[in-house]
Amino acid sequence: MHDVVLDKIRKTYNKNSLVAVDNVSLSVNKGELFGLIGPDGAGKTSIFRILTTLLLPDGGNASVSGYDVVKDYKIIRNHVGYMPGRFSLYQDLSVEENLNFFATLFGTTIKENYDLIKEIYVQIEPFKTRRAGKLSGGMKQKLALCCALIHRPTVLFLDEPTTGVDTVSRKEFWEMLKRLKSQGITIMVSTPYMDEATLCERIALIQSGKILSINTPANVIAQFPQNLFAIKSTNMSGLLKDLRDFGNIESCNAFGEYHHITLSDESDATQHELKTYLESKQHENIVLQSTTPTIEDCFIQLMNNQDGGNSN
Amino acid sequence: MRTLKFLLRKEFRQIFRNKSLLPVIFVMPIIQLLIMPLAADYEVKNINISIVDHDHSPYSQKLISKIIASGYFRLSDYSNSFNQAFEQIEKDNSDLVLEIPKDFERNLIRENTQQLYIAVNAINGTKANLGGAYLNRLIQDYNADIRTEWIQPQRYNASPTIQIASSNWFNTYLNYSFFMVPGILAFLVTMVGAYMCSLNIVKEKEVGTIEQINVTPIKKHHFILGKLIPFWVIGMFVFSVGLFGVGRLVYGIVPIGSMGSLYAFLSLYLIALLGLGLLISTYSDTQQQAMSIAFFFMMIFLLMSGLFTSIDSMPEWAKVIAQLNPVTYFIEVMRMVVLKGSGFSDIKYHFLIICGFAIFFNGWAILNYKKTS
Structure with a gap:
């Protein structure tokens, strides 16, 4: 059973001159923690905005919880939680007022779904009378997550939730996501940080609006086609230049x-020749x-492959 | 209903927490109402006059003191030659020169006629016109005084004369602020409505909160009502404070018409203007854009509304613009009800027209709002 399905979704801006999302197809299983990994400008936010019914796709179909994002947008809005990349709660309302406000918009109350947000909310509860604009970055993010969860959504969309957040808070945040997942909520999260990819169950690597690969993080790494070598010397910048000439x-x-390198000929003789x-x-x-490749190595390899494929 | 209640509560909370906007909404209209009618006054006073007196007789002295005592003129210079006086005009120290010839008194009595010369600085046309007219009137009065002194009163007038008796209706003492205050109040309410409303909605766009609102199942009309009602209430409040607080206590203007129809008109007018605010907000993405668009409309509304200049004396094309300006109708209604005591039947056409404006602005805004989201 898929909770989120995209079928050849396409979105262009500036009268078709800029393709933000290029025939993207993917599906997210129920109760899955799915990561959309790609650099800035890859089209992650456009995909999220299409799925949360804020943006109309130019082509293709998409559905969330079985409802079409164009036809059944009203139903979808009752069932999804969305946390935009930019903090977009009312800065001049207090923590409690924000939460209360969004609960009311969804026709529910804090009390009704308190068990779901409890673990996150207790951390910001001491500051519940503070204006949201006066919170620290990590706390703002926790509040935004609470507001996105207050109506017990079946699917949660988190657009770059960890961008601009310190390492400790990032780690905490992923812990929270795992707990939410255990409650049966399908979570789709986007991030530009490759190291966070391994924390997802499945990931889609995206670049320039195109999907490079969809798989579990382990499989993405396993599919790395070559051996990867790590090399270092005392003069690292000179080394990079000289390596490229080899x-x-x-x-x-x-x-x-x-420096991570791949060789066209991996024999011991070549390695010796390189040295x-x-x-x-x-x-x-x-x-x-x-060395074992990381998601970042895989991403760069896939990206180069695609560029090569395009130029041919 | 519960959603709407919460939206309104949130909106009022935000307005009352905004420490820079709150005074703009509530205090500034009052200050403007106190200052603007005093400045926007077409009565010309303090006209500087240079007098060139070649006669130095009791009669010329009498004329001069009569002119100065009128209160409209201020003697800036008393000189012996016209060139000296003209220098004062060139330096902008005086607006008028009155030259009294030599032997003014003697010739006036002996030959029953005498000439005076008035030179007017006509750069400021209004001031020149009125100053010249005032001075002519004063000299005629002075002339009549002298005639009564010298001519024996006769039983019957030698020649038939027409006596004119005039009385000023609706503004007995020609108090200029009676004319201006209701008009300025109408304009201030317009500002609060259109400006504040559009800025408020655009702020949600700019900060990004509208994204978060849009993913909720909130109904569009709830959101729009939640934005319009607070400013409707504020507009009503500011109007009442302006009319009963400032207008009555400071300027002594007691509205004589039907308050019911005035407020009924105001409610409808605010709906129309809030619709305009909503419309502006659908076309702009930042508060700066909204501000610029709103400012453009406000300037036209202000100058083409008949607030300062009479619409009847505008050229035909300008009259058309004035008729397309909702502020025109509100200012007219204000003056009619407050000063003339008009009732509902007198302003029923104004009602119809504003109703049209309300449907037009709100309809367009809602259509455009749907298209963009």
Whole structure:
């Protein structure tokens, strides 16, 4: 049973000159924690706005909880919770007033669904008389989540909920999402942070309005076609430049402490050749080792593949 | 109903918490009502006059003191040559020059006739016209005084004369503020309605809260009513304070017409103007845009409403604009009801027209609101 289904959804802006969402098809299972992973401008927010009935698609069909986003938008609005990327509650109303207000708009009360938001709400309850605009970033986000949950939605859409939030609060936030999932709520979340992808059950990698891959995070990594090597030396920026000049290098990207590279020929001989090549370029303390790819590596690899496919 | 109640409660809370907007809504109209009628006054006073007296006789002195005592003129300069006086006009120190010739007194008595010369600085046309007219009138009075002094009163007038008796209706003492205050009050209510309402809705767009509202199952008419009703109430309140507080206590204007029909008209008028505010808000995404559009309309509404200048003396094309301006009708109704004591039957056409405006603005706004969301 799918709770969210997109079938060849297309959305363009500026009179068709800018394609934001390009024939996207995907489905989210009931009770799943689904991640939409992609950089800024990939079309994540447009997809969310189409699914929350704020934007009309230019082509294709989409449904949420079995209801069509265009025809049955009124029903959908009763069943989904949406937390936009930008904090959009009333800054001049207090925490409690905001929550009360949205509860009323959904025709319910805080008391009725208190059990659902309790765990999150207790953290901001000490500040319930404070204006929402005066809350810290993490607390604003918790309040926004409470407001999105107050009517016990069946599907929850979270658009970049962790953007601009500190590491500790981000971790807490994902914990909260897991607990919500255990209550049977389908959650669709978008994020530009690749490291958060592994926290989802399934992910869709999206770039320039196109889906690159839909799978579980483990499978996305397993599908990485080559061996990935990590390499470092004392002069990292020079190393990156010299690596790109080496004949057998397929891809080469800076990745924290190491550079991640793939080779067109993975034999030991080539690896040895690479080392001697680098030594000839005056690099010292060269470390070359095999490593497991991350979602980010997969994303870059898929992105390059697609670009190559397009140019052909 | 419960949703609407909550929407209204939220709206009023936000308005009363907005520390910068609250005074704008409630205090500024009162201050404007106190200041504007005093400044927007067409009575010309304090006309600076230069007098060139070549005669220095008791008669010329009498004329000068009569002019100064009238209260309209201020003696800025008393000189011996016209060139000196004209210099004062050039320096903008005086608006008028009155030249009294040599032997003014002697010739007036001996030859029964004498000439005076008046030069007027006509850059400010209104002031020049009125100043010249006042001065002519004063000199005629002075002339009559002298005639009664010298001519023996006769039993019958030698020549038939027409006596004119006039009385001022509706504004007995020609008090200018009686004319201005109701008009300015009408305009201020317009400002509160159209400006505040459009800014308020656009603010929700700008801050992004409208997104969050739009994903809820809230009904469109609830949302719109929730926005219009607070400003309707505020408009009513500001109007009442202006009419009974400032108008009555400060200016002593006691409305003599039917309050019922005035308020009935106001309620309808506010609906029309709030519709305009709603319309502006559907066309703008930021408060700055809304402000600019609203300001454009307000300027036209203000200048083409007959508030300061009579619509009857406008050119034909301007009359058409004035007739398309809802403020025109409200100012007319205000003056009719407050000063003339008009009742419902006198303003029934105004009712119809404003009803049309209300349907037009609100209808257009709702159509456009649907299209964009």
